[in-house]
Amino acid sequence: MRSEDIARLAGVSRSTVSRVINNYPNVPEKTRDKVLKVIKQYNYEPNTWARALAGKSNNTIGLFVISISKTQAPSKIYKSTYYSSFINAVVDAANTSGYYVLVHTIYCSKDYSKINQAFNQKRICGGILVGNEKNSDIIKEITKMGCPLGVVDYDPDEAMNRSNLIVVNSMDYDGTAKALNYLIELGHRDIGIITGRLGTYSGQQRFESYKQTLKEHKLKINPEFILKGEFLKDKTYNEVKKLIKSKSLPTALFACNDDMALAAMEAFREEGFNIPEDISVIGFDDIPVASQMNPALTTVRVPVYDMVTEITEMLIDGIEKGRKKFYCKNFDTVFKIRDTCMKVKE
Amino acid sequence: MRSEDIARLAGVSRSTVSRVINNYPNVPEKTRDKVLKVIKQYNYEPNTWARALAGKSNNTIGLFVISISKTQAPSKIYKSTYYSSFINAVVDAANTSGYYVLVHTIYCSKDYSKINQAFNQKRICGGILVGNEKNSDIIKEITKMGCPLGVVDYDPDEAMNRSNLIVVNSMDYDGTAKALNYLIELGHRDIGIITGRLGTYSGQQRFESYKQTLKEHKLKINPEFILKGEFLKDKTYNEVKKLIKSKSLPTALFACNDDMALAAMEAFREEGFNIPEDISVIGFDDIPVASQMNPALTTVRVPVYDMVTEITEMLIDGIEKGRKKFYCKNFDTVFKIRDTCMKVKE
DNA sequence: GTGAAAGCGCTAACAT
């Protein structure tokens, strides 16, 4: 079934059918109804490829989920609870605006080319990146080509007012400080950290804030208490096991995401530690399961769904309006006190 | 940059460029290299729409995640841990075969039309459904149109050897029986169930197996111990709270998925119950967090990743080979004994 | 082995 068939059946020309489909004003009610009736009757849908080729938007955006680890085998994104709400939010927001979402996974530097490809093949008219590494040039490259891009978690200084770029961040520096101040109030002096991927903006911000906040409180930073978790469960599990075997332990551990906090708690439990009695733990993100576990995880809530909805809507709106201006928005975090922290024992 | 530009730069015609791109044999090594060099140099990618319009496949499949609840507000899929690995597996398997994945969410019956649309608009050349409800006619409709479809969790009897259809199931009846037999061996006589969506094949199988297994062991089924969870956390949480307020409790509870098991445990904990001392709980699926929680969840492992990889590969292979024959595969479950069950107290 | 030309299904500028 093609527009020509509809035209014949409705007794009009293809142009008129096209006008009806695209809601052009200069077609009388009567003709419109006649055409719409036939379209409906035959369940006709215009061929997206042909429309796109003839100059229409294809109403498709690409979602690129980046999960690169230098030390681990490709870590499938489903192992990360964070990405799940991410994909969902993008799809929902896009669908609401009549857009489609092409999802890609990026597991190594070479995979970055998928982004260029999707744009060059004209599959998508906009893209959203999550998990981007600082040192990749991809954002510069894509935006220079004039392709609209939304990035979650990206250094505003690097973004440099670049056109075609939309950035959305959570206020991680502040969120981390809230968490650490809480631990310090509870009397903790030996506070460890499980860092995320330091190549990401959030990973770096959370680490910076950790160092700065401890410094402000004149607390020493013990290099042995800095574990590299890369936002990954497996990596964290191993690092924590190593820590436990070492000579001294912190009284509290700040994990740069909930997945790592969970992995750490699992490792501690296996070695006979009780949480929070033996060690306090704080996470970051507030993934759905954080409030359900036992003990419920004290964490810093990041409004992922809101952030992603915002970026998706802004991206699509920008595409439709041809707006190219740089846009950046920061979302506040909420510190959620639950059951994994305790006053330090004297 | 279009194929014509490449042609000019390489000093050949568009036809030859096309031949090179599509790996046609009748072009000499020398010409091929010349053209490839220019393509590489300019980072040229053929326009997907134009190729598709000219008769090539667009290498895109649709993934339709269905999550319909009769009683709840649209329950975002990210709240369900199950779907996360699902999307990931489809994307990975598809990408490996050079395919793209368009993700859709379906929250109400009306949304089913998205599937027809995606096919009719020629956006996709195959589709994968998860979470399908028995009573929808969508599978019949789509396959009749000649569109290749993969469905996870679908009654083989309803599938009826339909062509263009691929079905992949886990052996839920058997898995449920394993779990219940274990509880019965532990001495449990009053075993409750939190059912899933009964409109799904898995939801129904798990419930059937529950009824049948108890019957075989001559255990009575207490209607008060049958909670309707619809695979949803919120629903389950409320139902369990209601159960706790009622006069009698089972000694064990079999939840038809892990999400519901978690929600149930949370509800019990809030009311002062200890697990497994006060009540035993078993889940289904073995989501990543199941082994990490405290106590670690005893559950029935479903090889989601393998199932989904299989269906994606079969679908794509079928599309490429033009194979239309019905295909169905069942995956075995593994019963994972962990820490949420205990011998019943005398 | 290679090029010319038709055609995929649609939109949009132009003509009426």
Added chain:
DNA sequence: ATGTTAGCGCTTTCAC
């Protein structure tokens, strides 16, 4: 208000 026509960028048949 509606129809005619020329592309959009590619593949593919046909001719050389």
